[in-house]
Amino acid sequence: MLGEAQGESRRVNGRPCTSNAQCQSFRCKPGIKVGNSVLKACAATDKDCGVPTIEGSKRSGIDLNQSVSLSASNRTYGNVAAGQYRCTRPSSSSTPRLYKVANWGEACEIDGQCSAQLSCISRYYRNYSGTGGPWGSLKRCGHLEQCVHSNGTPVAYNSSLGASAGRRICQAGQLEGHPGTWYQVIPDNQVVAKHRPSMYSKLDSPKYGVEVDEPNHWCASGKAQRWLDGQRWICLPSNKACVRLNQSAVSAGQEMTHGGKKYRCNSEEIGWRLADGESCTSKSQCGVMSLCTSNPGGKHCMSTFKKCSWRDKAGYPVNKVKTWQGHAYKCQSNHVWKRLK
16 A cells, blocks of 8 residues: 655645545546545546556546456555456446446446446345345346346346245346346235236236236246136146136136136136036137037037037037927037927
């Protein structure tokens, strides 16, 4: 460490200072943070950051976004750690100073001190109840499309951390261009997201208030299924085929009543469809092995093993005769009921 020259009226570039009046250039520029204070240094009038060193090629200071390497041989002032430093600032309205350049996974304070194409990412999380906070104040350099692991390592989106109910998943942040956030994985049979109609067809989580592209990433089982309202997605247990709102999921073939209609569980991929005998407007509303056909009482889902549909029935075979409002009808092979009288 070099001491101050006694009796010096004005200090040359590179020497520590506390005011412009102390410098020959009349420019005392912020340099490197040492402890809780910033070590300033005299610099040329056209430089943005001071460099506390007597080495001729560096002591005049550096411009914004330029870097300088300092080592023990540079004979720096103060307790300055060796390394590469960049003249940068947290925002356009802030005063620049020297920040130690940080590489992937290393501790950082602001984006500007991270290596090229890296950002300073907070270790932030939200849990199932919707509350959350930082995992300490330490930040690490990483890509914006990443979260930061509890050990400081950046982790890619959709990667998980932990196991069972305590597992967390890395998802995009709440704002565009914002670092990722760890979210606690949602248990089976719980609502994971709510569809919000938009040009991007994103999914909006009612608990977290963030958009998610793939709701299954949030579930402990890795699977989510859309509920009958066409809006909510519910986490589906790995050994079940259909979700139920506020109830346990069920296996394929089971039925339930919802909104005054009966539904049958088809498969994990298809989910719930109207049970045979329920009124319908198109085949897509009925089960994978069902049709939506007309009968004297309207249109109803019908098993493909039958020929004619009927309200509250799986259907009837050909030649079956039924009465509707005082008239007899006979089931034809083309799924049509023929009126007899």
